[in-house]
Structure formats: C-alpha cells, structure tokens
Amino acid sequence: MKKNQLIYGIRAIIEAIDAQKPINKLFLQKGLKGDLYKELEVKIRKSGLSVSYVPIEKLNRLSNNNHQGAIAQISPVAFHNFETLIEKILQEKKKPLLLLLDQVTDVRNFGAIIRTAECTGVDAIIIPKSGSAPITEDTVKTSAGAAFNIPISKVDHLKDVIFYLQASDITVVGATEKTEKSIYEIDFNTPLAILMGSEEKGISPSILKILNASAKLPLLGEIGSLNVSVACGVFLYEALRQRIN
Template sequence: MKNDSQIFGIRAVIEAINANQTIDKVFVQKGLQGALSKELMDLLNDQHITYAFVPVEKLNRLTRKNHQGVVALTSPIIFADLENLVMNVIESGETPLFLILDQLSDVRNFGAIIRTAECTGVHGIIIQKKGGAPVSADTVKTSAGAIFKMPICKVDHIKDAVFYMQGSGIQVVAATEKTEQTIYQADLTLPTAIIMGSEGKGVTSSLLKMVDQKAKLPMFGSIGSLNVSVACGAFLYETIRQRL
C-alpha cells in the first residue's frame, strides 16, 4: 500500500517499480526470506534502485502499517540525465555552474542547499545513488519548493560525474580545509562544478586527488568547520561575486 511518500509491503513495492514509479530508496528487513522477497531483490538489482538492509525496528519507525519487511520511499521528482543536462547548459551559452554532493546525509541540509542553489543560478545538482540523503518530504519542505525547479542527477559513482565534468571542459573545485588556497584565490569565473562533502568526513580523499582545484573558507573562530549548507552558500555567492 501507499502512504504519501511511502510504499509498504513486498507486492506493493514490486508493482510500483513495474509501473515505473520513481523510487528513491528501499529499506528491506535483514534476513527477509521467501520467493516474493527474492523477486523484489532481483528487481531492485536489475533496475539499479538503491536499497539498504535494516533491522525491523527501523521499518517500524518509518510506518506503523503492516510493512511485511519492506518500505520504499518514493521521490517527488523525476531525476535528470547528467549528460543531457551538461550538454544543454553548454549549448545555451551560459557559464556552467554545478554542485556535486559527496555523501551528504542530512535531508534538511540537502533541502537548504537546493534552495540556495536555485537562488544562485546553479544549473544542476549531482548526487550518488547510494549513501546520500533521500529526496524526502523534509527535503521538499526545507527547499521551500526549489527542488521542483532544480535539476537533480543521480549517478552510480561521484567519480564518474567528476570525470564527465572534466571531459566536458568544466573544472571541478573541492570545498575542503585540506588546502592552503582560500575560495577568494580560486578562479570561479570558469565553467565550474563545486564538490561539497558530507557532514562528518568532508570530501573523500579519493575525490580530492581528482579535482582541478581545492579551496577553503577562512576560519577565525575556535570551531573548525561550518554547517555544510552554510559553507555551500558562501561558495556559491563568491562564485556570483566573481562572475558579476
């Protein structure tokens, strides 16, 4: 059955997938057995739908309904194709500006970033299929509706998006404290994709080795980091300042 942004029950989730409904993530109870559950898992893998094995307590917190060990979160948006989006922006003659979110996990931070991105003219946001914050009702609410105006792309691996950006003539800039260069020294007038890292770990070290530039915000207080959505806003408005 369906309840707003949730679908619960094995058969209901299978039917939703077969009906081409946009599924953001599926939570499956650990140890779930049976022919129907195997059919579901085969379908999730075939369709490359993100899923996670969780204890039954997690499912019970998501819904009080008879979930039969499966709860799916539906997406309120249709995700954009990365290659088509980048090509369209380049052909428009505008200077590309993209955000890449590396394992961002908090839905409210995600929503706040989407809102700021829409206000600052970002052309699209790229997220990874697995490990990131889902597009949930909280994301929609925090974005103040901006999510319906902002193209969002899902990729299997963030590295693939970085390679594609670089191959398309778009520099990739990582927001990280692991550099001596400040944001004010980076040239953001060029076609740019900015990587923002997760709340706890920042941009992963493997991505830092791939980027064209690394930049940080100067910090003068005793606390060593900013909330990721605040930091993202600072990066985007410095980009606007330079481009104006």
C-alpha cells in the same frame, strides 16, 4: 513519513522500480525469502537503490502492519538522467554552474543547499545514489520549494561524473580545508562544478585527487569548520559575485 510517500509490498515495489518511480530508500524485513523477494533483490542491485534491512517492528511503525515485509519511500521530486541533463545544459549555457554533493546526509542541510543553489543560478545538482540524504518533505520544506525548481540527478559514482565534466571542459573545484588555496584565489568565472563534501568526513580522499582545484574558507575563530550548507552558500555566492562582475 506520510503514507502517501510510501509503497507497501514486494510486488508493488517491483512495479514501482519497473516504472522508474523516484525511490529514495527501501526498507526490507530481515530474513525475507522466496522467489518474489529474490526478483526484488535483483532489481535493487541493478537500480543501485539504497536499502535498509530492518526488524519487523520498524516496518509495523511505518505502515500499521500492512507491509508484507517491504516498504519503499518515494521522493516528492523526480530525478534527471545525468548525461541527458548535462548535454542540455551545455547546449544552453556557455558557463554552466553545477553543484556536486559527496554524501551530504542531513535532509535539512540538503534542503538548505538546494535553496541557496536555486537562488544563485545553479543549473543542476548531482548526488551519488548511495550515502546521500533522501529528498523528503522536510527537504522540500527547508528548500522553500526550490527542490521543485532545480534539476537533481542521482548517479552511481561521483568519480565518473567528474571525469565526464572535465572531458566537457568543466572545471571541478572542491571545498576542503586540506588545501593552501583560499576561495578568493580561484577563478569561478568559467564553466564550473563546485563539489561539497559530507558533514563529517568532507570530500573523499580518492575524489580530492582528481579535482581540477580545491579551495578553503578563511576561518578566524576557534571552530575549525562551517556547517556544509553555510560553506556551500559562501562558495556559490563567490561564484555568483565573480560572474556578475
């Protein structure tokens, strides 16, 4: 992490939260106490920010000892309000194409996904606040700068997003091996949101139950799955193929 991505000190971080700065993650020293720290914790809970409680040595490595027990990592891009973003897209597009990511955790996978999404005309990417890869310089670099060109929204719960989209007549299709339907049996030429799961666990079982449809990729080799960024590319380009034709 470069220093210009970091904010040091509890008071400075409180002010950053109040100013709605795009904070990726907070690093707090284990065992911190005091009224100011309690104020910060309240704001963290209300904002749903991701926090790691770490030993002082970790903070020292990030800041050359100038941290006062708290460091915030700032995203290089700003995030969009979900409902405002979706309403704007629905006003402008008859058949929007959205991408939902269920806890994709690798920053380079995330960057590659953003790059492909931008190239295939995805209107927005939605990720959960908890458990998702942060947008770092590596993410931006892997995306070839596409992270600056496509709206990204962080939300509290993907389930709420899916219900909202379905109520807006947007079909939500999940990429999973736990289905009999092939990707080539699904109609993507419709108002659509594609949901990709995490690298290790795929889509959460509770989320799979509420999707409109799910689809898998044919795999003819010995390996049981593809890298999530590769699989995402196949899904997005199948959607694009159907829409172009």
